[in-house]
Amino acid sequence: MEINRMLGITESYKAPKTIMDILYDHEKREKIFLEFLKVYSNDVSYDWFHEYFENEHSDRKEKKQDFTPNSVSDILTKVVDTKEGTVYDVASGTGGIIIRKWWDECSKSTPFSYRPSEHLYCCEELSDRAIPFLLFNLMIRGMNAIVLHCDILSRECKGIFFVNNAKDDLLSFSSLNLMPYTKNVEDYFEVKFTNFRYPSITEVS
Numbered sequence: 001m002e003i004n005r006m007l008g009i010t011e012s013y014k015a016p017k018t019i020m021d022i023l024y025d026h027e028k029r030e031k032i033f034l035e036f037l038k039v040y041s042n043d044v045s046y047d048w049f050h051e052y053f054e055n056e057h058s059d060r061k062e063k064k065q066d067f068t069p070n071s072v073s074d075i076l077t078k079v080v081d082t083k084e085g086t087v088y089d090v091a092s093g094t095g096g097i098i099i100r101k102w103w104d105e106c107s108k109s110t111p112f113s114y115r116p117s118e119h120l121y122c123c124e125e126l127s128d129r130a131i132p133f134l135l136f137n138l139m140i141r142g143m144n145a146i147v148l149h150c151d152i153l154s155r156e157c158k159g160i161f162f163v164n165n166a167k168d169d170l171l172s173f174s175s176l177n178l179m180p181y182t183k184n185v186e187d188y189f190e191v192k193f194t195n196f197r198y199p200s201i202t203e204v205s
Contacts, residue, residue, distance in 0.1 A: 053093070085118075089101075092124060095133070121138070126150065126151050135147060148189060
């Protein structure tokens with residue numbers, strides 16, 4: 001399986017942890033990002049992990065994880081037609097809908113006129129297994145995003161990430177930053193930290 005090969009694993013169950021380890025290693029993730037772009041011919045218009053995750057990692061019984069087809073995602077992006085500002089995606093999964101929305105916005109500009117700083121994506125996802133794939137998808141596309149690993153109903157939260165394109169360049173990768181596990185952050189995002197799952201990482205220059 002091509003994705004497993006690029007991640008350096010032989011068994012798919014290892015993918016979420018492996019991806020998270022890669023994302024925390026700046027040098028290694030840049031190499032992996034470039035390899036993924038080469039394999040997928042630089043086509044970043046869709047979620048490469050869609051079928052892989054559904055087949056290998058989705059929890060259809062407990063979490064009802066059946067991901068949105070691109071055709072439906074495209075309809076949703078037309079309904080929510082924001083030229084700039086914040087886009088909010090509940091139950092983001094691995095990022096299929098948000099990627100199609102991002103691609104729709106990119107397609108209305110050129111690589112020279114599109115500014116990632118004018119677009120912020122807020123994603124919330126419950127699944128431990130989906131979060132690494134979601135972060136990978138956002139970062140390799142150079143998006144600016146807030147990712148909450150939380151239950152959208154109870155607001156119990158395991159961590160909040162800030163994905164940042166510091167160069168404000170469509171062709172650049174984003175950095176990874178973990179919001180501190182503090183009361184101020186809890187209050188701002190209206191969550192309750194119940195699991196300090198992630199080690200600290202700060203890459204904003």
